[in-house]
Amino acid sequence: MDWNLYDPGAFHDELISTPGNARAAARGVVSYLRKFTGRHLAMRQRAAETAIQEMGVSFTIYSEGENIDRSWPMDIIPRVIALKEWQRLEEGLIQRLTALNLFIDDLYNDRKIIKDGIFPEEIVLGSKDFLEACIGAKPKYGVWANICGSDLVRDRDGTVYVLEDNLRVPSGVSYMLENRAVTKRVLPQLFRKHSILPVDDYTSQLYDMLSSLSPRAVENPEVVVMTPGIFNSAYFEHAYLAQKMGAELVEGADLVVGDDDCVYMKTINGLERVDVIYRRINDDFLDPETFRADSRLGTPGLFRAWRKGNVALANAPGAGVADDKVVYTYVPRIIKYYLDQDPIIPNVPSFLCVDPQQREHVLANLETMVVKPANESGGYGMLVGPASTKAERAAFAELIQKSPRNYMAQPALSLSTAPTLCEHHIEPRHLDLRPFILQGEGHYVTAGGLTRVALRKGSLVVNSSQGGGSKDTWVVDTEAK
Template identity: 70%
Template sequence: MTIDWKSYDPAEFYDELIAAPGQARETALTLTNYLRSLSDEELHERKAAAEHAIVEMGITFTVYTEGGNIDRAWPFDIIPRIIPRHEWAKVEAGLTQRLTALNLFINDLYNEQRIIKDKVFPKSILAKSKNFREQCMGIQPTHGVWAHICGSDLVRDADGTFYVLEDNLRVPSGVSYMLENRQVTKRVFPELFDNYSIRPVDEYPSQLFDMLAALSPRPLDYPEVVVLTPGIYNSAYFEHAYLAQRMGAELVEGADLMVGDDDCVYMRTVAGLERVDVIYRRIDDLFLDPEAFNPDSLLGVRGLMRAWRKGNVALVNAPGAGVADDKVVYAFVPKMIRYYLDQDPIIPNVPTHLCMDPKEREYVLANLEHLVVKPANESGGYGMIVGPHATRKHRQEFAELIRKDPRNYIAQPTLKLSTSPTLCDGRLEPRHLDLRPFILQGVRTDVTAGGLTRVALRKGSLVVNSSQGGGSKDTWIVDTDTD
């Protein structure tokens, strides 16, 4: 028995591979024909090969539970997602535009605050921001860049339009899984890479290292770059170790570093102290330096902010960049783009209701059964409610949360998220997905060719996070005859 694409029906959703039952999109023809040529047994063998490769390569993620932390094999679907290159060119330009404006915004907030003085961005929002750091006022980082690495989450609606769902500017994660997804797919379907012109993603570690090295306060050919991790129990530790290894950088914990009397950062080694030039930190702001932030932190390095403020070390992402990683601030990004760049946004935001506004709050409370409501600073799919899938009791509880702290909540329409064929219980069925490309900004801006596609493995679910039962796919940006 082989795949029958006529029985695959994406219904009212935009499907990434199938335009209508039995009708593949132009870029997916080769893939769908190939999959149809495989027997059920062959398809299941490829799936088993992928699962074996993931275990063999040690690709894991950590789930926090009441009983402790559990390392699980990375959930992966072998059917790739395909995006034509001409569509991606617009996305790439839009992400570059967006991160440029966000960095101008962050730099402005910690210096002149022109956007507030000109009444484009409300001062009241900044006053209640959980991620604004007074300790960063007056600092001018190299190139004026605060968020050097951004992971912006994109979704498609029913008409195929890309929207930015949110921007991750604090400690964005997931890029290692994007890279490993490609390696697994090459093992499972090596022949397909001979028949497609697929843009590579494996240059990311070298692009990341070059961006980091260019921030060095010392003019060295080989500056000392380290990756600062909270340790093995962090949910993203696999990624910390992976990127350090791929870049040839040292993986360190807070106890491995110290700030000297000269306000420079040093790494403890068997040969003695070695000066550190650039720190790619994977620790949240408040745990970064017990002298400047949480005095009880055992994860950070005392005096690190002092060293950074004096220009003796580069920190990536810069402390305080998370002020723009706020779903309320997100609603103002289109205005930022117009204010700082005098341009219209290339990629639109999802329409967003701010619960801090009395009229919008009234609308949200009256329409909870139709909306997705999210807290301003949570991530990983936690603390949110998908109105159409929630119980009446849950919606009532959420209404009380909104009334108690309206600044902390935004609401958005329940989008008809795009789907893609996904292998579930031996059958190919449509599952909803999103996409997290990664943008590097320093001397220049680099956008990954595609990104981490996350897929909701449960039928009908819109929650794609791995911690909430989601999985992932390889993402192909491919040439077409019309490109």
């Protein structure tokens, strides 16, 4: 396999700077991989796929009314980031989540940002994720989104942007951890020769952060992971994180709220008090007493117990108000307002369809735009203009004109690429990165994150539910001895 023939074209490649030349942080990796034939690398790839099957690493997609369980797709050629660049990105991620939590807390309490004319009240009132029931609530440390997954992309000029923030129930961290475990199995020599920052401490950091939210001052708070059940697409992750943290994995029916407005878990020895719930259930289904009355996934009275300070919920109900893709366009102003700082990581230039002038610009340029609904996730419900048909653009134009508040648009970026194994040779594939940020009393950021890859040639859609895959992400200290 001739790496000198690999050419990403006009795109910024994460490993290769120009044909035949690796970027500084990736030189050791590329030098090592050059020694293998395409057939040998393909054998390592098959070994990785076998390991993934043996480890039971899977995800669920929903197709034509069926739940299809699939092995996690992973490419063995890692994505490499230099430590110096990563340290700056880490600062930017902490800055962003700090400001967003101040923003959420303000919206549900004093609303200073609205009173000062920085943020429009109608955007809040038009958000389906703004929960009036949360007004006046005060989670511990003033933090509503304790776990965040912000998606980063790099454009052709090398600039890294935040594409979106995931503040409700962000998923994917278990796949980041398993990608590392699989890569260590199939490319062990690389780990002995390179100073790669570890990611293994994530679950202990998560447990410590969750424990710190306990309303009771006890040495070992009872922390549980609350799942909608085995048919959820991220159930593997729910079970994985519970097992790694030594926490109980529960469903809504396993919990009960007592007359004292405390939450208890049903066990064979009777009821046990629960202090912290890492919930992987959307707000709507969390508590049929407060939200959807037909929900069979939640626990009646759970929201009441949280409001009274008898249990911690991570992430807090209502945090999704800052997960709105229309709110995203205001984040630079939010950072400036609360922290008096400029954003370290910029937003992708964005257009609000609720604004008449910006809407006209979007409608006139749909073929070059990516149009996103405010509250969808997983790559659903959006228009990728350069890959769309005339009929699809016409249909989207109608949707925008019918409900402009629900849409925002961004110019289609030339997402960076990385070498990806395709049978016995390598080809460039587009990718993004989802680091995971924790906030409680302090902050923690994963060293790298989940790199998602658009496995289809030319595709910009990296979501696993839409045919994407993943890579192990290495933050490499090139100056380590």
